[in-house]
Amino acid sequence: MIIGVPKETHRHEHRVGLTPFGVRRLTQQGHTVVVETGAGEAGHFTDRNFQEAGAQIVYSPEEAYKRGDIVCRVGSLSGDELNLLRPESVICGFHHLAVMPRERVEKLMAMKATLIGYEVIRDQHGDLPVLVPISEMAGQMAVQIAAHCLYKEAGGRGILLGNVAGVPPPTVVILGAGTVGRAAARQALASGAHVIVMDADLARLQCVHRESQGRIVTCVPIAERLVKYTAIADVLIGAILIPGARAPFVITEEMVKGMKSGSVIVDVSIDQGGCVETSRPTTLDSPTFIVHDVVHYCVPNMTASIPRTTSRALANASHPFLVEIAGKGVDRALRDDPGLAQGVYLYRGEMVNEKVGSALKMPAKQLTQLLRTDK
Numbered sequence: 545m546i547i548g549v550p551k552e553t554h555r556h557e558h559r560v561g562l563t564p565f566g567v568r569r570l571t572q573q574g575h576t577v578v579v580e581t582g583a584g585e586a587g588h589f590t591d592r593n594f595q596e597a598g599a600q601i602v603y604s605p606e607e608a609y610k611r612g613d614i615v616c617r618v619g620s621l622s623g624d625e626l627n628l629l630r631p632e633s634v635i636c637g638f639h640h641l642a643v644m645p646r647e648r649v650e651k652l653m654a655m656k657a658t659l660i661g662y663e664v665i666r667d668q669h670g671d672l673p674v675l676v677p678i679s680e681m682a683g684q685m686a687v688q689i690a691a692h693c694l695y696k697e698a699g700g701r702g703i704l705l706g707n708v709a710g711v712p713p714p715t716v717v718i719l720g721a722g723t724v725g726r727a728a729a730r731q732a733l734a735s736g737a738h739v740i741v742m743d744a745d746l747a748r749l750q751c752v753h754r755e756s757q758g759r760i761v762t763c764v765p766i767a768e769r770l771v772k773y774t775a776i777a778d779v780l781i782g783a784i785l786i787p788g789a790r791a792p793f794v795i796t797e798e799m800v801k802g803m804k805s806g807s808v809i810v811d812v813s814i815d816q817g818g819c820v821e822t823s824r825p826t827t828l829d830s831p832t833f834i835v836h837d838v839v840h841y842c843v844p845n846m847t848a849s850i851p852r853t854t855s856r857a858l859a860n861a862s863h864p865f866l867v868e869i870a871g872k873g874v875d876r877a878l879r880d881d882p883g884l885a886q887g888v889y890l891y892r893g894e895m896v897n898e899k900v901g902s903a904l905k906m907p908a909k910q911l912t913q914l915l916r917t918d919k
Contacts, residue, residue, distance in 0.1 A: 545575050545576070545614060545869075545870040546575070546578060546611055546612050546613050547562070547570060547575060547576070547577045547578070547612055547613070547614045547616055547866070548577075548578050548607075548610075548611055548612020548614070548615045548616070549562045549567075549577065549578065549599075549612075549615075550605050550608035550609055550615065550625075551580045551605065551608075553605075554620075554622060554845070555827055555829075556827055556828035556829060556849075557845055557848050558586035558848045558851035559619075559845075559847070559848050559851045559855045560583050560587055560589060560851070560855045561583075561615075561617045561636070561637065561858075562579070562616045562866075563855050563856055563859040564584075564593045564594050564597035565856065565859055567579070567594055567599045568597040569867070570867070570870060571597065571599070573871065575870050576600065577594075577598065577599045578599065578601075578611050578612065579591070579594045579599045579608070580601075580602055580603075580605055580607070580608040581601050581603050583608075584855070587851035587852040587855045589852075589855070605628055606628055609625070609630065609633070610628065610629075612633070613870075614634045614635075614636060614874075615629075615634065615636065616862075616866065617636065617637035618638060618855075618858065619637060619638060619845060620637065620641075621635065621639075621648070626648065626651050626652065629655055629657060631656050631657075632655075632658070633655070633657050633658070634660065634869065634874050635658070635660070636660045636862065636866065637660075637661070637662060638661065638662050638678075639659050640661075640816060640844075641659065641788075641889045641890075641900045641904075642788060642789055642790045642816065642817070642899065642903040642904070643790060643815075646904055649890075649904060649906075652890055652893070653890060653894070653895070654893065655893065656892045656893035657890055657892075657893060658874060658888065658891050659888070659889040659890040660865075660884070660887045660888055660889070661887050661888075661889050662674040662675060662858075662861075662887070663675045663787065663788070664787045664788045664887045664889075664897070665865060665883060665884055665886065666882075666883035666884075666886045666887070668883060670883075672723075673861055674861040674862050674865070675723070675787075676723050676861070677860070677861050678847055678858065679722070679723035679724045679727065680723055680724075681727075681847050681850065681853065681854060681857065682727075682846055682847055683726065683727025683728040683729075683730075683731065683783065684727050684730075684731045685849075685850070686728045686731075686783070686810045686846075687705065687716070687732045687735065688731070689810055689831075689841055689846070690705060690779040690781065690841070691704075691706075691735070693808040693810070693839045693841055694714070694778065694779070694806075698839065699834055700808055700839055701778060701804065703778060705735050705737060705779065706737070707735070707737070713736050713737050713738045714737050714738065714778035714779065715737065715738045715776050715777050715778050715779070716729075716732040716738070716739050716777070716778065716779040716780075717740045717742070717773045717774065717776075717777040717779070717780050718732070718781045718783055719742050719743075719765065719780070719781065719784055719795070719819060720741075720742075720782070720784040720813075721741050721742075721743035721749055721751070721752050721762070722743075722748065722783060722784075722785055724785070725741060725748075725752075725781070726741075726751070726752060726755070728812075729741050729752055733759060733760055739756075739759075739761065740760070740761040740773055740777075741760055741761070741763075742763055742765040742769065742773070743762075743764070743765070744765060746764070749762040749763070765794065770794065770795065771802065774799045774802060774803055775799075775803060775804075776804075777803060777804070778804065778807050778808070779808045779809075780807070780809045780820075781809075782794070782795070782813045782814075782820055783812050783813065784819040785813065785816065787899075788889075788897055788900055789816070789903060790817040790903050791816040791819045793818070793820065793821045794819045794820070795809075795819060795820040796821050797822050797836075800820065800822045801836045803836070804838075805838075806838075806839070807838050808838070808839045808840075808841065809822075809823070809838055809839065809840045809841065810841045811823040811840065811842045814843070814844050822838075822840065823840060823842045824842060825842055825843075825844050826840075826841070826842045826843050827843065828845075828848060828849055831843045865877075865881075865884055865887075868880070868881055869884075875915050875916045875917075878891075878911065878915055885911055888911055891911055891915075894914055895907065895908045896908055896909055896910070896911040
């Protein structure tokens, strides 16, 4: 098969859908990889690096999209990029379809596109193997970003996210004990902060408790506790994920009004719509805004600021699935791997993800009934 790797066009999207490492492993198996010139430049992956790994360099996005049987991206498709697709394309990436404009989804359906979302692919254990390493990085980054936002010059309270003798440590409240939440909790605890993690899943809270040897406060987020703990938080990290679906608003505007002046919200859930009512998507060149005297950081592609690390982690995690699709063809790969099949949003233009279908008010069909049986 031919795998196309276009250059990302979203503002400040520095990551690349496939690294030279991934290219080498695919070309060694007899596949052709075409990479748009400059696609990996921001992550210090040069055209020469790609060529040495066996890729062909192409000089227009049209070639990367139209020549590829499979298109490897990072972020969701923009309106302009839809015009570059060929009919019945297979596009792999973090699509976040539940928050994509409906008209864009309808155009993809009209083009008979197959969209495989890295954020909803499952493995044999039911985990999210491609999303996990990105989430780990986002959780660690959330604490580092919050530490900067607490600086007076950034609009924060002017406090150190650390532990100084004779000075009470700052309080970091984390909503969600999934991969992002646990990574953030470890990072915040290591910095010396007082950490509170809230999640409705008791098993996840028990995991946080064991990992921290009881040094992290854990609790179920009933309304009264949300009001109480947001009011004492110096940092609030939103790390709520419902795979494939829009994140629910857990923190209301009234709760934000009750937070300390100069406190910080890092809404990592913003790529799925955000879990804080006052959140709105921002960009890496203008990442924060202030509402009710609270600093909000709401960048959907926050790991794009560490493109080399993120791209390498993405290539490692996505490689087994790309090999399946390229080696078997999309239909057989989806039949053979139920976890990969769970990552499909659209199949040949048909909506097959119930959560996204519900969010967009579109009926969803059963993927197993649509898959072709021919090789």
